[in-house]
Amino acid sequence: MNQSNKKTIIMFSGELDKAMAGLIIANGAAAMGDEVTMFFTFWGLNVLRKPEKITVKKGLLEAMFGWMMPRGVNKLGLSKMNFGGAGATMMKKIMRDKKVNSLQELIDQALALGVKMVVCTMSMDVMGLHKEELIDGLEYAGVATYLGEADEAGVNLFI
Amino acid sequence: MMAEYEINARGLQCPGPIVKLFNQSKLAQPGDVIKIEVTDHGFTKDVVAWCKKSGWELVDMQEENNVIRATLRKN
Numbered sequence: 001m002n003q004s005n006k007k008t009i010i011m012f013s014g015e016l017d018k019a020m021a022g023l024i025i026a027n028g029a030a031a032m033g034d035e036v037t038m039f040f041t042f043w044g045l046n047v048l049r050k051p052e053k054i055t056v057k058k059g060l061l062e063a064m065f066g067w068m069m070p071r072g073v074n075k076l077g078l079s080k081m082n083f084g085g086a087g088a089t090m091m092k093k094i095m096r097d098k099k100v101n102s103l104q105e106l107i108d109q110a111l112a113l114g115v116k117m118v119v120c121t122m123s124m125d126v127m128g129l130h131k132e133e134l135i136d137g138l139e140y141a142g143v144a145t146y147l148g149e150a151d152e153a154g155v156n157l158f159i
Numbered sequence: 160m161m162a163e164y165e166i167n168a169r170g171l172q173c174p175g176p177i178v179k180l181f182n183q184s185k186l187a188q189p190g191d192v193i194k195i196e197v198t199d200h201g202f203t204k205d206v207v208a209w210c211k212k213s214g215w216e217l218v219d220m221q222e223e224n225n226v227i228r229a230t231l232r233k234n
Contacts, residue, residue, distance in 0.1 A: 028174040031181035032212045100172045109178060 004154030006035045008146070011159055014043030014069070016076040016088050016103060022159040023106035029155075030113035037153075038110075039146045040138075041120035045129055046070045047103070048119065054133045062128025069127070073103040111137045118145060162187065166195040168202075169226065176202050177209050180231075184213065187233045192218070197227045206231070 007029045011022050022038065029036045040048055051072035058066065070076050081087040095102070101109065111117065118139045124130070131140070150156050164183050168176040176197045183193055193215075195206075203220065206229050210217045219230040 024174055027178055031174055031177040032209060033181070098172065099170050101175065113178070113181075 004152065005033065006149070006153040007037075007155045007157075008150045008153040009036070009038045009157045009159060010146070011038050011040045011044035011047065012042050013079065013159055014046040014076060015079040015082075016073075016091065017078050017080070018159050019044070019047045019073070019076060020103055020106065022157070023103065023110055025157065026110050026115050027106055027113065030110065030115050035114075035116075036110075037116040037118060037146075037149045039118050039120060039149075041123045042127070043069075045119065045123055045127060045134070046076065047073060047107075048117070048134045048138060049129070050133055050135055051075070054130075056130045056132055058128055058130075065128045066133075073107065076103070107135070120146075161190045161192065163192045163194065166193060168195055168197045168199075170198055173199055173201050173205070175199070177205055180206070180209065181213075184215065184233065189233050191233050193231045193233075195229050195231070197229070198225060200227070202227050202229075 009022050009026055011019065013019065026036050026038055046069050049072045051074060076088065077085055078087045078091055116139060117137065118141050119134065121140050121142055164187065166179050166183055168179050171179070176195065176199055180193065180195055187193065206217060206220065210231060214234055216232045216234055217229065218232050221228050
């Protein structure tokens with residue numbers, strides 16, 4: 001049997017639960033010895049935003065997008081039962097109590113394990129997010145890079 | 160000289176135990192042994208899958224008082 005040791009994950013969503021699911025799979029795959037590439041696109045970019053406010057020159061619409069979207073892992077809501085953020089707060093407490101790694105820890109661990117995180121530059125442009133506003137350790141590319149990696153991967157997920 | 164490593168992964172949730180196991184396994188030579196203690200129940204199946212994938216041998220696995228103790232050897 002010809003087994004691929006590569007996994008690709010498209011991170012499209014900007015919610016805490018979905019981002020955690022993707023990152024847990026990425027960390028698990030890396031721990032199985034796989035080469036993992038995660039492609040962050042559209043709302044997934046918010047997972048990678050720095051928590052602090054970064055001053056970058058933007059147009060009005062870009063700036064509005066920036067204000068309205070969650071800034072980083074601690075501001076993400078849940079995809080279900082969010083209740084204006086109360087759900088996410090409760091979920092985070094439960095996960096802390098049960099010693100589940102936080103999303104930030106999962107991202108740090110994934111990068112330490114060599115998981116590649118690639119950001120869709122088109123999405124950045126559309127959503128008005130600049131490199132300075134995103135965490136360190138990322139790569140920037142387009143759909144061809146994703147397709148090239150996905151061709152070689154045995155598993156490809158869209159989250 | 161065969162080395163023996165011990166990992167305490169008690170209290171860690173998935174994927175913590177296999178990440179710890181993987182990080183330790185990178186330092187091991189053929190013949191080396193890792194003993195790991197885990198409280199996450201999914202680990203009993205996960206460690207089998209991890210061994211199959213990585214080529215390690217699962218020498219022994221026991222569960223007592225909700226603690227899983229597994230012994231693995233690098234081939």
